[in-house]
Amino acid sequence: MIGRLQGKLVEKQPSWVILDIQGVGYEISLPLSVFAGLPALDEDLILWIHQVIREDANLLYGFARLEDRQLFRELIKVSGIGPKVGMAIMSAMESSALLQAIQHEDLQALTRIPGIGKKTAERLLLDLRDRLKTWQPQQMAKLELPLGSELPAINPRSEAESALVALGYKLPEASRAIAAVAAVGMDTQDLIRAALKGMAK
CATH class of the missing domain: 1.10.8.10 (Ubiquitin-associated (UBA) domain)
Incomplete structure (x- = not known):
């Protein structure tokens, strides 16, 4: 299984990137929080990877920090929460805010996430509140971006x-x-x- 990738960023979109590693381009899905901190094209990038191997696909999901990947893995253990929904959840809320919402059983915060209804939010709280109760919000603090990683946006x-x-x-x-x-x-x-x-x- 692939756990970590380091290579040159050759393409980036809000929900995915292509990382060139020794001439091979790896397409990696990522949450919006990671997109917001991407370096410029042709710069080096390191991502922690969650890999899903299916009969018809080999999917890679990337995260800037190991803690974020672990939180994602906890999310997709919940019945009805697959990788796509897990990525949407982590895109809509920073990891620290998501962790606090779960620990404080903040149903309203979770139902504000696009695609997450009341029943799904209740299931998230039921399944995760005990598993994540010892996690510390400071562990999930916002990632400080390295120098030179500002997004070069014309608009x-x-x-x-x-x-x-x-x-x-x-x-x-x-x-x-x-x-x-x-x-x-x-x-x-x-x-x-x-x-x-x-x-x-």
């Missing part, structure tokens, strides 16, 4: 909107959320994080 607002739409939000909703938090000097990464935080309130 940060447009790129942030596209990222939110890829996550499952409607374009008008994404546009309103970004407009509500936009300020001079904010890059794509700042806009995405601020918009997600605003929509989670």
Whole structure:
């Protein structure tokens, strides 16, 4: 099983990247939180990998930190939560906020995630509250980005909107959320994080 990959970032979209490793391009799905911190194209990137091997596909899911991968693995142990839904959950909330929502049994916070209804949120809480009760939020603190990893966006607002739409939000909703938090000097990464935080309130 693949557990970690390091290579050159040759393509990036809101929900996936292609990592070139010795001439082989690995397509890796990733949550929006990882997309927000990606380096520029042709820069080196390290991702922790969760691999799913199926009869018709070999799927790779990438995370910036080992703790995030472990949280993802806990999510997909829940009945009815597959990798796609798990990625959507981790894209909609930062890991520390998600962990706190589960530990504090915050049903309302979970039902704000696109595609997560009340029954699914209740199942998440029931299955995970005991397993994650000893996890510490500071372990899931926001990743500090290395120097040179700012996103080179010509139009940060447009790129942030596209990222939110890829996550499952409607374009008008994404546009309103970004407009509500936009300020001079904010890059794509700042806009995405601020918009997600605003929509989670």
